[in-house]
Amino acid sequence: MAVFVALGAFLMTLFGGWTAQRVTDRRHLVLGLAGGLMLGVVGLDLLPEAMRAAGHEIFGVPQALLLFVGGFLVAHLVERLLAVRQASHGGDPRTATSREPVAYGSEQSSSPVGGPGAVHDSAHGAAPGTNGRVPEVGLTAAAAMVGHSVMDGIALGAAFQVGEAMGAAVALAVIAHDFADGFNTYTLTSVYGNDRRRAVVMLVADAIAPVLGAASTVLFTLPEEALASYLGFFGGGLLYLAAAEILPEAHHEHPARSTLLCTVLGAAFIWLVVGLAA
Numbered sequence: 001m002a003v004f005v006a007l008g009a010f011l012m013t014l015f016g017g018w019t020a021q022r023v024t025d026r027r028h029l030v031l032g033l034a035g036g037l038m039l040g041v042v043g044l045d046l047l048p049e050a051m052r053a054a055g056h057e058i059f060g061v062p063q064a065l066l067l068f069v070g071g072f073l074v075a076h077l078v079e080r081l082l083a084v085r086q087a088s089h090g091g092d093p094r095t096a097t098s099r100e101p102v103a104y105g106s107e108q109s110s111s112p113v114g115g116p117g118a119v120h121d122s123a124h125g126a127a128p129g130t131n132g133r134v135p136e137v138g139l140t141a142a143a144a145m146v147g148h149s150v151m152d153g154i155a156l157g158a159a160f161q162v163g164e165a166m167g168a169a170v171a172l173a174v175i176a177h178d179f180a181d182g183f184n185t186y187t188l189t190s191v192y193g194n195d196r197r198r199a200v201v202m203l204v205a206d207a208i209a210p211v212l213g214a215a216s217t218v219l220f221t222l223p224e225e226a227l228a229s230y231l232g233f234f235g236g237g238l239l240y241l242a243a244a245e246i247l248p249e250a251h252h253e254h255p256a257r258s259t260l261l262c263t264v265l266g267a268a269f270i271w272l273v274v275g276l277a278a
Helices: 002-022 024-053 063-088 135-162 164-191 196-216 224-252 257-277
Strands: none
Touching: 002 135, 002 164, 002 196, 024 063, 024 164, 024 224, 024 257, 063 135, 063 224, 135 164, 135 196, 135 224, 164 196, 164 224, 164 257, 224 257
16 A cells, blocks of 8 residues: 555655756746745754654753754765865865856856756766856755665555555645655756756656665564654754755845745645545
8 A cells, every 4th residue: 555655755756857857947936945944844844843753862962952063063074075185186175165146147147057058077977057066066955865765664654554544644744745855856966067867867766766665664674763863863964955056046146026925835745645644
């Protein structure tokens, strides 16, 4: 039953990625919505669930919050290390470590990231207009999303082990928020200068992941505390990407109210999903 339900998550993930791909002519709106979705997933879904399941404290601080901060710092460290690595291999260290925004109105950025009009730097793998953003960071972030989707499938299978009612509640949450997962996976991969093919590959991997996760639960039972620890750590990394990368990119060149509205709507959508699944 869990594997059958996970097929719904598979389709919803692909739909989310397809949506992100279709609206890349309004890139600032895509990024604004993605940032809101990521913020909502972290603050309204992942972190509360982690806090409920991992209740004990370490030196006066809940374990889930410690791992949340750790995930944030690890994401920051990985990005810095990859940026320095690019600079050491011939990239411009000023652009590799800066947050200078993309010039959306320029000739270099007239096409969507990875689209037919995008020209890629053969030496460094980054598209012009990405201002030194490291494609490996996007792939790493997308891989984390794939890992999260595997855990979604495992959580789905574990819920059906508890009972049909629990499984149905988790299924609603997983299927609904996998739209956000697919949207964010495609966006995270492409915004760092990866071409469309890589973005689609990561999207398909993210779609298959919950099915594999659900199927794996016939072999083992996941301890609740281990799942909670993972959710806290992953939430910290996801918040870093939303706050330090996606939202600044969305709002710098396009500080329009429509961009802000997309961010608010993204967070509100996750709130609705969490409320329906409660």
